[in-house]
Amino acid sequence: MLNITPDSFSDGGNFLSLHQAMDHAARMIDEGADVIEVGGESTRPGADPVPLAIEIARTIPVIGEIVTRWPSVRVAIDTVKSDVASAAIAAGATIVNDVSATRLDFTVASVCAASDCTLILMHSRGDVSNMASYDNANYADDDVMGAVIRELGASADRALEAGMESQRIVLDPGVGFSKRSAQSVQVLAHLPRLLDLGFQVMVGASRKRFIGGLTGVQKPALRGAGTIGANVVALTLGATWFRVHDVRDNRHALDTAAAILGASA
Numbered sequence: 001m002l003n004i005t006p007d008s009f010s011d012g013g014n015f016l017s018l019h020q021a022m023d024h025a026a027r028m029i030d031e032g033a034d035v036i037e038v039g040g041e042s043t044r045p046g047a048d049p050v051p052l053a054i055e056i057a058r059t060i061p062v063i064g065e066i067v068t069r070w071p072s073v074r075v076a077i078d079t080v081k082s083d084v085a086s087a088a089i090a091a092g093a094t095i096v097n098d099v100s101a102t103r104l105d106f107t108v109a110s111v112c113a114a115s116d117c118t119l120i121l122m123h124s125r126g127d128v129s130n131m132a133s134y135d136n137a138n139y140a141d142d143d144v145m146g147a148v149i150r151e152l153g154a155s156a157d158r159a160l161e162a163g164m165e166s167q168r169i170v171l172d173p174g175v176g177f178s179k180r181s182a183q184s185v186q187v188l189a190h191l192p193r194l195l196d197l198g199f200q201v202m203v204g205a206s207r208k209r210f211i212g213g214l215t216g217v218q219k220p221a222l223r224g225a226g227t228i229g230a231n232v233v234a235l236t237l238g239a240t241w242f243r244v245h246d247v248r249d250n251r252h253a254l255d256t257a258a259a260i261l262g263a264s265a
Contacts, residue, residue, distance in 0.1 A: 004058040005042045032251035039078030045133040067092030082107035101155035113163030123174035136178040144183045145190040172202040181210035191237040202241030205230040228253045
């Protein structure tokens with residue numbers, strides 16, 4: 001992931017210039033990234049919403065430059081705004097990651113349906129300022145995955161109605177979003193239930209707060225080993241997309257685990 005933001009939770013402010021962004025993109029590609037995801041609006045707790053014009057100014061030049069330099073690498077836009085998604089697709093992005101699962105702007109689904117883009121729908125509640133907080137982390141009968149399935153399933157149905165093909169929809173259970181640490185662990189443990197909806201599944205556990213709670217590592221950038229542990233387990237449970245900060249170590253771990261799983265099948 002490539003956050004063009006001053007306030008993202010673990011790397012905000014690191015890649016604000018085009019030169020910094022390209023250096024980081026080059027490093028991720030060299031380390032084995034299949035997709036570079038560009039985001040211009042933080043969803044850390046308490047983050048201020050970013051005006052449309054500023055989000056476009058942050059992300060579209062970066063997307064265009066990545067597409068020009070590395071035409072074989074897929075580019076994703078992380079946004080909840082249909083106008084940003086549309087501009088990103090015009091610049092060469094082929095994946096739209098909507099962390100609101102189109103709750104905040106349903107037109108995102110229509111924009112993706114009109115293109116050949118993949119649409120990632122992530123489970124969350126609330127808006128960009130509180131979706132990564134505990135404000136909405138209340139689930140009936142403590143069945144977090146049951147709620148995720150109902151809410152994401154409804155978003156997927158709406159995307160299908162907008163014209164999206166099922167094979168171009170990816171579901172993300174939203175680890176750390178509107179979920180306390182124990183709830184994030186629960187959704188990861190129950191990934192096969194989400195897969196039963198019939199879509200590909202992505203996991204974004206990288207450097208998340210629940211890893212800090214489990215390991216005692218408070219600095220997000222030092223949670224790499226815990227991230228790998230979560231991702232390898234998620235792979236064994238059926239996830240096939242992984243959103244990470246530290247590409248090389250996760251790529252090596254996941255490739256090794258996938259080879260072993262393939263040999264045992």
